[in-house]
Amino acid sequence: MYAVAEVVDEACVAHKGCRLCIMYCPEADTILFDKTKKVAVVVEQRCKGCELCVVVCSAAKHNAIRLVHR
Amino acid sequence: MGKEKIKICEEFYDIMPPEYRELVDSSTYGKEGRGWKDVGVAKELIEEHSLCAGCPESIAFRYVLACLPNPEDTVMVGSTGCTSLVFPHVAVHNIHSLFGNQNAVASGLKRALAHRFPGKVKDVVVLAGDGATVDIGLDMTLQSWFRQEKFLTICFDNELYANTGGQESGLMQKGFVSKMAPAGKKFDKVRLPEIAEESGCHYVATLTVSKPNRVEKAIRQGVLIAREVGPTYIQLYTPCILEIGKQAMEGLQEMRDSEGPNERFAFKEYISEEAKAYLASLEKEKKPAAIPTQG
Numbered sequence: 168m169y170a171v172a173e174v175v176d177e178a179c180v181a182h183k184g185c186r187l188c189i190m191y192c193p194e195a196d197t198i199l200f201d202k203t204k205k206v207a208v209v210v211e212q213r214c215k216g217c218e219l220c221v222v223v224c225s226a227a228k229h230n231a232i233r234l235v236h237r
Numbered sequence: 238m239g240k241e242k243i244k245i246c247e248e249f250y251d252i253m254p255p256e257y258r259e260l261v262d263s264s265t266y267g268k269e270g271r272g273w274k275d276v277g278v279a280k281e282l283i284e285e286h287s288l289c290a291g292c293p294e295s296i297a298f299r300y301v302l303a304c305l306p307n308p309e310d311t312v313m314v315g316s317t318g319c320t321s322l323v324f325p326h327v328a329v330h331n332i333h334s335l336f337g338n339q340n341a342v343a344s345g346l347k348r349a350l351a352h353r354f355p356g357k358v359k360d361v362v363v364l365a366g367d368g369a370t371v372d373i374g375l376d377m378t379l380q381s382w383f384r385q386e387k388f389l390t391i392c393f394d395n396e397l398y399a400n401t402g403g404q405e406s407g408l409m410q411k412g413f414v415s416k417m418a419p420a421g422k423k424f425d426k427v428r429l430p431e432i433a434e435e436s437g438c439h440y441v442a443t444l445t446v447s448k449p450n451r452v453e454k455a456i457r458q459g460v461l462i463a464r465e466v467g468p469t470y471i472q473l474y475t476p477c478i479l480e481i482g483k484q485a486m487e488g489l490q491e492m493r494d495s496e497g498p499n500e501r502f503a504f505k506e507y508i509s510e511e512a513k514a515y516l517a518s519l520e521k522e523k524k525p526a527a528i529p530t531q532g
């Protein structure tokens with residue numbers, strides 16, 4: 168079992184221009200901006216589960232990204 | 238050059254790895270004004286690598302690669318350390334030689350490129366750890382600055398030898414205790430940015446990677462000034478969360494805590510008079526082009 172990040176679409180405010188998780192994720196091409204749904208999306212195979220995205224998203228009070236176990 | 242050289246011939250398109258296809262389809266080679274804002278929407282020039290989860294060196298690598306003004310005509314020179322685990326997964330030409338000799342290799346390379354491609358812009362960028370830059374490679378680092386070699390040196394300063402388990406480095410803080418330096422460091426952190434200025438660098442910046450726009454500006458200026466004027470140096474704080482006992486998600490806060498006005502990584506920038514004049518001339522060149530869009 169390992170942890171990966173997951174975006175809660177309804178809570179994500181990427182449509183208002185938020186890019187915090189995309190910008191601070193240490194891994195390249197791991198959180199992308201979904202141009203159709205206008206939300207952030209995690210590429211699970213690349214995610215190392217560091218939780219930094221959760222920290223920056225919740226510090227901004229969006230609480231739109233969480234760690235889940237696979 | 239843009240993407241001319243990496244285009245896939247139609248017959249082979251479907252059998253190429255998806256990462257390569259993405260590079261051709263949406264990476265930012267050849268794009269004017271590329272920068273950190275391209276991340277998340279354009280293919281990055283860095284693939285999966287083995288740095289620790291949450292390592293700020295990875296964040297720094299993302300920004301540096303997103304901000305190089307001319308990646309298709311840039312050659313990076315790396316050195317031994319955690320950064321050398323990333324270079325094999327980077328889509329910019331790069332050279333790895335021996336621990337510490339990066340600035341000597343870059344000097345020869347920059348000169349050779351000028352001979353081989355006269356009249357063409359070819360940037361050389363060194364990227365190495367603090368052990369490589371300040372301890373084992375200090376001779377080569379300084380000599381390249383004394384000789385006014387035209388390339389940018391970037392130091393990923395994590396204040397110790399991370400890759401070998403946390404030995405003391407010249408850039409470690411005084412009094413700091415690490416696993417492999419249990420007695421605590423007895424000397425001050427080497428003031429390499431000041432030494433760089435005294436040694437002839439035309440642009441010197443000290444910062445953390447907590448603000449990508451700031452990193453972008455520093456990298457652009459570092460590369461452009463090195464291209465036209467002379468050597469440049471950027472020292473980035475990329476804390477080794479593993480060796481300083483932080484959790485994977487604590488790297489960003491560690492950088493923010495270390496960049497306050499009186500902290501050791503407070504943002505500092507030095508630009509020589511010659512480099513200032515060059516930057517001003519670049520601004521001037523830009524202005525006439527901006528007039529029509531205002532009408």
Ligand SMILES: Cc1ncc(C[n+]2csc(CCOP(=O)(O)OP(=O)(O)O)c2C)c(N)n1
Pocket residue numbers: 317318319320335336365366367368369370393395397398399400401406
């Ligand atoms: C000539 C030589 N001496 C020593 C080593 C062992 N060695 C490998 S990585 C490393 C430390 C690198 O430290 P630094 O440059 O600060 O990079 P970091 O891993 O901290 O990013 C050492 C001493 C080596 N590979 N080659």
Ligand code: SF4
Pocket residue numbers: 174178179180181185186187188189206207223224229230231232
């Ligand atoms: S930080 Fe949160 S709200 Fe912002 S884009 Fe990421 S998931 Fe969405």
Ligand code: SF4
Pocket residue numbers: 171172191192193194197198209213214215216217218219220221291
């Ligand atoms: S957990 Fe870490 S690696 Fe995974 S998406 Fe979030 S920031 Fe990126």
Ligand code: SF4
Pocket residue numbers: 287288289292293294319395399400476477478479480
């Ligand atoms: S050992 Fe330290 S510097 Fe190296 S990858 Fe891990 S956290 Fe990063």
Ligand SMILES: [Mg+2]
Pocket residue numbers: 318366367368393394395396397398399406
């Ligand atoms: Mg180091």
